[in-house]
């Protein structure tokens with residue numbers, strides 16, 4: 066009986082951690098998207114995230130993000146290339 070309960074608890078904690086992690090990810094993504102639209106569309110239209118690969122985006126974000134902090138650039142990059 067007690068063993069069952071602790072197993073159940075473990076499962077519940079794991080599930081909560083998973084949900085919490087996903088939400089954090091979603092918040093990060095929204096922040097990156099917001100930044101990308103705010104900082105990267107003043108000179109040209111928004112460029113589709115799928116139009117460049119990770120290496121190319123890193124170069125562009127570095128080049129055009131010179132007025133952004135390292136954290137902001139990272140959030141934009143995460144939005145552009147996803148979390149893989």
Ligand code: HEC
Pocket residue numbers: 104105106107108109112116117125126129130141
């Ligand atoms: C100060 C103006 C300015 C800002 C701000 C700016 N860009 Fe650009 N961007 C340009 C210009 C001008 C070009 C075209 C130059 C060229 O093609 O060589 C360009 C071209 C690009 C290209 C290549 C064109 C294409 O169709 O793929 C990418 C990618 C890009 N920018 C990404 C970004 C990103 C990401 C940001 C934000 C971090 C950003 N830009 C912010 C001026 C800007």
